[in-house]
Amino acid sequence: MSRIFITGSADGLGYAAAENLLADGHEVVAHVRSPQRLEAVKPLIDQGAQVVVGDLAHLNATQDVAAQVNKLGQMDAVIHNAGVYSGPSVVPVNVVAPYVLTSLIAKPARLIYLSSGMHLNGQPRLEGVDWSGARESATYSDSKLFITTLTMALARYWPDILCNAVDPGWVPTKMGGANAPGDLRLGHLTQEWLAVSDDSEARTSGGYWHHQKRRTPHAAARDEAFQNALLESLARTTGITLPLP
Template identity: 70%
Template sequence: MARIFITGSADGLGKAAAQTLLTDGHEVVVHVRNEQRLTAVQDLVTQGAVVLVADLAVLEQTRDLARQVNSLGPMDAVIHNAGVYSEPSVLPVNVVAPYVLTALISRPKRLVYLSSGMHKGGQPNLDDMDWSGQRVTGTYSDSKLFVTTLAAAIARRWPDVFSNSVDPGWVPTKMGGPNAPDDLRLGHLTQEWLATSDAAEARTTDGYWHHQRRVARHPAADDLKFQAQLLDALARATGVSLP
């Protein structure tokens, strides 16, 4: 059985993935934004999950979350699930936090980053991005292009780690809305599969997945120059260098 850390586990796809993985017998570490959200994961804690608290919109709290995770011992997989749609915290939560946690958490065997089909509308332009969230700069689509590019960059730099990004589809979560047309179960199945499965396809890297199928991603995610620019921008903005 694997030990898996999932960010943004209070509701939606993160909580659904945590529930399934616990049911399957895995050891799960969940995360909520603040202490008021602890009640949202009490059912998971009752089933054996460990819960950590940090606001991913705040850089120092994100750094501290990495320290909390490392204090528990090595993880087999990390699912970077947390995400927001509204400004101004889109870049800090959707991009900066996955980068900082990737850099500071002891390297797991598998990394899974939540992207979106909307990443294809993102612009591969890092000019004037405010990574702190003090100003409204990048869009949600931009943020998902950036995190998809981050996943690809990690796959290239860390060949001993399976690093993949996932389009969960438009599913009926709080973010997706009640009328979203896609299957909620399929929305979190691929993340669980990539984090734990011994299937040959799941034990691969540098993929962009939708419902357990590799699909095409924005060409910018494969651009080595853009990957390097993104990593450099994030390192400068956070003071955290990727090992």
């Protein structure tokens, strides 16, 4: 049995992953944006889930989420699922929050980050990006390129931890829309598998996955100079330095 923390668990892929992992006998720590969203995860709580609360669009709240998680004890895996598609919060929620949580939560054995096939359209440019979210400065595609790059950097710097990125596909969630053509079940299966499976492939690191198959990410995601520049920019902006060897 593993203990898994899942960000953005009030609905969509995060909720579905939490529900499945609980059903399989694992411990789950769910996450909601505000106390008003606790009702949405009541079925998870009734199945034994614990919950932390905080708005990942704000740095101080994200730091508090990390403190809440650490207070609950060691996690075996963290699924960085929370995300937004548009607006000024795209960068803080999709990139800054995973970076901060990764830096501050006691290291788990496995880290999974939600990417997207749209990251292939992202621009590997950091100039002008407003990490605070005070203004809209990067696209969803850019944000997913950044988080995929962070994943590959972590896999390089932390060889003792399994770090992987997942493209869940375009699936019918609140973000994807009711008419999305993808398979909802397959949309959360890979991150669950990477979080708990003992399959040999699930115990590898540095992968970009789609439906349990490795895919080739944007070349910039594996560019060590771009990885380092991203880490330096995030550290400078947040005042939080990722613990690296």
